Amino acid sequence: MSDHRDSREDAMRLLLSLIVASSCGLVLGNNVIWLETEKFADRGGWVNDSQFVDQMGSPFLLAIGLEGPVADASTTISVPSSGVYRVWVRNRDWLPEYSPGRFQVILGEQTVNHVFGASKKDGWIWEDGGTVKLTAGPLTVRLHDLTGHYSRCDAIVLAADQDFRPAEELGQLARQRETYGGVSREIKTLEPYDTVVVGGGLAGTFAAVASARMGCRTALIQDRPVLGGNSSSEILVEPQGDTTREPLDPGEGGIIEEVRGDVFGYSERLLRLVQNQPQLDLFLNTHATGVELASASEIKAVIALDVNTGERYRFPAKTFIDCTGDGVIGVWAGAEYRHGPEPRSMYNESRAPEQGEVNKGTMGGTL
């Protein structure tokens, strides 16, 4: 009888934990608690960096504190059962020679006995933070920056199963994120659009506005919290036109003239322009992660990730416009491409470099 009651109580506790856990944005399975840092309830002074998902697999939290360590990021989870948990932290020592971005993880009142971001290894890795004893129930998890010099933390795993190893290989890691709730398993299909524009820099924003004004039901997918890309309030650059002429003639022509003005508030003006288009749906903080093909030469849908919640979406459309600045949609669809400066002989352009660096170098800040 008491066994029955115990197992009923265990089941109730697990159910309760799952309810609390799923409201905190993590899911438990095989005694593994998987925490994506971008889902932390309070980011403190850390920011969500969503621009390297294609390279390292996920948005992550970044501590930019030029004058010292930033405030802790924190969230509360529910530990399903008391016991010993191994702490795994995916992070990057971005300059192994000096290890400038260092941080610690604090679980309740316990500081994990390991400094992360100082592995002396290149690239993103899971570091073993050793074991901690945790008590069933709510637990506050904190990211505690030590330097302010761009500490990077992607995810934290607390594993009661001591044999559990989070994967380093990106494909396996993506499957683990699905299994343990880092991203949604389900990919929600949206109503088909006439046009899907990926990338909300100047090119994408104005392409989407033009498409919507022509009566096409349009989606604009942008992976930052603001519009403008390299020409945004985030970068503190706004288009000024040709400022080399005398007298000055900074006009560009077209939709861009509708938002001309000071750099402060530039992204907000872009936002208002977009919100004023009845046929245009804006998806900020949404990163396109892949395409589905109808045939070898036709895109059927773009798959995208909400970089704050881990929800995934499928955007079917008739027309897709790649304004990522990197041409990634075209690359994923199998289009031919090359990158890097071409040699002068290729197009006989007098200012092109003699040798070029085809498929080696990049052409500028946007590539």
Ligand SMILES: Cc1cc2nc3c(=O)[nH]c(=O)nc-3n(C[C@H](O)[C@H](O)[C@H](O)COP(=O)(O)OP(=O)(O)OC[C@H]3O[C@@H](n4cnc5c(N)ncnc54)[C@H](O)[C@@H]3O)c2cc1C
């Ligand atoms: C400091 C500075 C000064 C400059 N000065 C000049 C100048 O004087 N004259 C000039 O002509 N140009 C200048 N430029 C360059 C100009 O700003 C850029 O060429 C232009 O803004 C590029 O616009 P874009 O829309 O093509 O791309 P971007 O601005 O790169 O926008 C692309 C957007 O797409 C988003 N994105 C990328 N991948 C995805 C994805 N998978 N899913 C969702 N979103 C995605 C990116 O986050 C970005 O916001 C300057 C740039 C900088 C940084």
